[in-house]
Amino acid sequence: xxxxxxxxxxxxxxxxxxxxxxxxxxxxxxxxxxxxxxxxxxxxxxxxxxxxxxxxxxxxxxxxxxxxxxxxxxxxxxxxxxxxxxxxxxxxxxxxxxxxxxxxxxxxxxxxxxxxxxxxxxxxxxxxxxxxxxxxxxxxxxxxxxxxxxxxxxxxxxxxxxxxxxxxxxxxxxxxxxxxxxxxxxxxxxxxxxxxxxxxxxxxxxxxxxxxxxxxxxxxxxxxxxxxxxxxxxxxxxxxxxxxxxxxxxxxxxxxxxxxxxxxxxxxxxxxxxxxxxxxxxxxx
Amino acid sequence: xxxxxxxxxxxxxxxxxxxxxxxxxxxxxxxxxxxxxxxxxxxxxxxxxxxxxxxxxxxxxxxxxxxxxxxxxxxxxxxxxxxxxxxxxxxxxxxxxxxxxxxxxxxxxxxxxxxxxxxxxxxxxxxxxxxxxxxxxxxxxxxxxxxxxxxxxxxxxxxxxxxxxxxxxxxxxxxxxxxxxxxxxxxxxxxxxxxxxxxxxxxxxxxxxxxxxxxxxxxxxxxxxxxxxxxxxxxxxxxxxxxxxxxxxxxxxxxxxxxxxxxxxxxxxxxxxxxxxxxxxxxxxxxxxxxxxxxxxxxxxxxxxxxxxxxxxxxxxxxxxxxxxxxxxxxxxxxxxxxxxxxxxxxxxxxxxxxxxxxxxxxxxxxxxxxxxxxxxxxxxxxxxxxxxxxxxxxxxxxxxxxxxxxxx
Numbered sequence: 163x164x165x166x167x168x169x170x171x172x173x174x175x176x177x178x179x180x181x182x183x184x185x186x187x188x189x190x191x192x193x194x195x196x197x198x199x200x201x202x203x204x205x206x207x208x209x210x211x212x213x214x215x216x217x218x219x220x221x222x223x224x225x226x227x228x229x230x231x232x233x234x235x236x237x238x239x240x241x242x243x244x245x246x247x248x249x250x251x252x253x254x255x256x257x258x259x260x261x262x263x264x265x266x267x268x269x270x271x272x273x274x275x276x277x278x279x280x281x282x283x284x285x286x287x288x289x290x291x292x293x294x295x296x297x298x299x300x301x302x303x304x305x306x307x308x309x310x311x312x313x314x315x316x317x318x319x320x321x322x323x324x325x326x327x328x329x330x331x332x333x334x335x336x337x338x339x340x341x342x343x344x345x346x347x348x349x350x351x352x353x354x355x356x357x358x359x360x361x362x363x364x365x366x367x368x369x370x371x372x373x374x375x376x377x378x379x380x381x382x383x384x385x386x387x388x389x390x391x392x393x394x395x396x397x398x399x400x401x402x403x404x405x406x407x408x409x410x411x412x413x414x415x416x417x418x419x420x421x422x423x424x425x426x427x428x429x430x431x432x433x434x435x436x437x438x439x440x441x442x443x444x445x446x447x
Numbered sequence: 448x449x450x451x452x453x454x455x456x457x458x459x460x461x462x463x464x465x466x467x468x469x470x471x472x473x474x475x476x477x478x479x480x481x482x483x484x485x486x487x488x489x490x491x492x493x494x495x496x497x498x499x500x501x502x503x504x505x506x507x508x509x510x511x512x513x514x515x516x517x518x519x520x521x522x523x524x525x526x527x528x529x530x531x532x533x534x535x536x537x538x539x540x541x542x543x544x545x546x547x548x549x550x551x552x553x554x555x556x557x558x559x560x561x562x563x564x565x566x567x568x569x570x571x572x573x574x575x576x577x578x579x580x581x582x583x584x585x586x587x588x589x590x591x592x593x594x595x596x597x598x599x600x601x602x603x604x605x606x607x608x609x610x611x612x613x614x615x616x617x618x619x620x621x622x623x624x625x626x627x628x629x630x631x632x633x634x635x636x637x638x639x640x641x642x643x644x645x646x647x648x649x650x651x652x653x654x655x656x657x658x659x660x661x662x663x664x665x666x667x668x669x670x671x672x673x674x675x676x677x678x679x680x681x682x683x684x685x686x687x688x689x690x691x692x693x694x695x696x697x698x699x700x701x702x703x704x705x706x707x708x709x710x711x712x713x714x715x716x717x718x719x720x721x722x723x724x725x726x727x728x729x730x731x732x733x734x735x736x737x738x739x740x741x742x743x744x745x746x747x748x749x750x751x752x753x754x755x756x757x758x759x760x761x762x763x764x765x766x767x768x769x770x771x772x773x774x775x776x777x778x779x780x781x782x783x784x785x786x787x788x789x790x791x792x793x794x795x796x797x798x799x800x801x802x803x804x805x806x807x808x809x810x811x812x813x814x815x816x817x818x819x820x821x822x823x824x825x826x827x828x829x830x831x832x833x834x835x836x837x838x839x840x841x842x843x844x845x846x847x848x849x850x851x852x853x854x855x856x
Contacts, residue, residue, distance in 0.1 A: 334497035
């Protein structure tokens with residue numbers, strides 16, 4: 163067991179609760195399940211934890227067709243068949259046809275690795291159940307070679323989910339869980355400052371104000387998230403806008419400048435236009 | 448203390464297990480030195496709660512279990528609050544009428560006197576009830592109470608004393624089960640209704656079987672094919688439109704769009720208020736282009752799952768009397784037609800977008816629930832979930848049609 167602790171990095175602001183969850187998972191060597199609104203930095207967390215602990219990161223992105231055993235190993239029967247028909251010598255050793263998966267890779271890493279299982283909810287409902295033993299004992303058995311693969315150093319497994327499917331209880335029981343909440347104004351200010359240290363204070367205040375205003379508009383189909391805010395600010399910066407221009411924009415024109423970065427579908431744009439229009443009329447009267 | 452906490456969590460309906468408690472304890476053992484209450488809150492939440500829907504309930508239980516750690520005793524809290532402050536606050540928030548009510552207990556002095564007396568009598572924390580100081584009761588003393596003469600102790604005072612505590616803010620309230628649905632949520636809930644089966648002509652290569660039979664065939668390739676997997680569940684969706692359903696259009700649209708993408712075999716029809724001899728598919732041509740209910744019963748096999756969506760609020764006559772329909776003269780009662788449908792499709796549920804608390808107030812709702820054999824569920828995530836589970840179970844026995852009403856045909 164190592165005493166390394168995760169404290170956030172120079173470009174990732176981790177809240178107190180998030181640090182606690184990561185450190186608990188690190189210390190007790192349990193998988194950590196992360197949920198939260200899209201764009202709140204779930205996947206980013208694994209990258210940053212790996213960077214801050216200086217550990218190798220192994221990413222396993224899950225698709226709807228991904229099967230659990232693909233993470234362990236695959237037996238390449240087709241090339242063995244071909245080799246056998248060509249009379250290749252390799253054919254006698256079955257281990258030549260065992261292709262290692264991401265979990266095997268993480269188990270055999272020389273240093274403790276960070277294994278990211280991204281968007282586990284995309285896979286079939288049974289997928290998490292098929293990994294129970296592997297995550298719990300950090301070992302699995304290769305039937306073809308009769309070999310037991312055991313983790314040299316138990317990796318820190320970070321699992322992200324977008325809540326598209328419910329995960330089975332037996333799986334949840336083995337994990338630590340953290341829900342990344344949407345950051346508050348203060349945390350958001352920190353996050354933006356970490357990404358754009360040269361940003362002028364007044365522009366930041368103006369932009370954040372507008373951003374939270376957009377987020378609070380009722381009935382938006384897709385609320386803008388942190389990553390969208392960062393994109394938007396990048397756009398504002400590249401246009402070299404000042405806070406005054408942004409403020410002026412928001413009173414003369416109804417939509418905030420470069421709203422395309424924040425609002426991602428046309429119903430939302432219409433809705434926001436309508437709300438802003440009503441708002442303005444109220445102010446003027 | 449932890450055992451207590453553990454059982455309180457279970458009582459609140461949070462599915463914590465012994466394994467999780469043990470892992471919390473071992474976490475505490477490893478790093479107990481650096482602990483303060485905030486960190487303990489985060490740690491215990493991360494170890495015990497595995498679904499953000501339970502965060503709110505967890506906060507509540509945590510707050511009531513560990514309140515003692517925060518405020519050493521109620522006396523101490525009270526001791527720190529100047530009487531004028533309480534009085535000032537009350538003057539600010541109470542209406543004249545309420546102030547008069549305070550007089551009924553003998554005015555402020557009297558109230559504070561009683562409070563002190565109670566404090567002396569009471570040695571432990573208390574929640575609920577109508578005399579002791581605590582939370583959620585009707586006693587004049589405590590928090591979250593309903594007594595207009597109430598003095599708030601606990602919540603507001605302790606906030607005043609220290610920075611507001613995270614778990615008392617209850618920020619996760621809207622992640623609890625009863626949230627309104629959106630399309631994605633509905634899809635996830637509906638996905639439970641999937642049942643895959645292989646049907647039709649074999650057109651996909653079955654890799655595993657091919658390898659197996661090739662090996663058995665001494666290495667000569669032996670291709671094996673299987674049919675593709677499809678979701679075999681079939682759904683018949685009947686939706687109430689118009690009238691009182693106008694308030695629920697959005698949620699019904701969302702349910703509909705989710706269901707449409709989720710099921711390959713989805714048939715839908717509309718009705719107004721209740722089912723009679725006709726149903727229709729196109730709302731703009733509802734009077735010219737109708738399908739008879741008998742046709743629907745005959746057309747679809749009985750393994751279709753029948754889902755009604757409606758608020759079941761109408762005049763009871765619309766269900767129980769011939770000619771009760773608001774739109775046309777119906778020879779047979781709505782109930783008769785309804786029973787025919789539920790008898791033909793025994794796997795059935797009724798989803799009601801109206802809030803569950805309103806149900807008992809409406810006689811038509813009670814009749815419908817009786818006809819449904821109680822299989823009516825609110826159109827919330829939790830409701831949809833139980834509804835789907837019911838659909839997958841063996842159907843409840845239906846009431847024979849003849850018993851209900853005399854019919855002539």
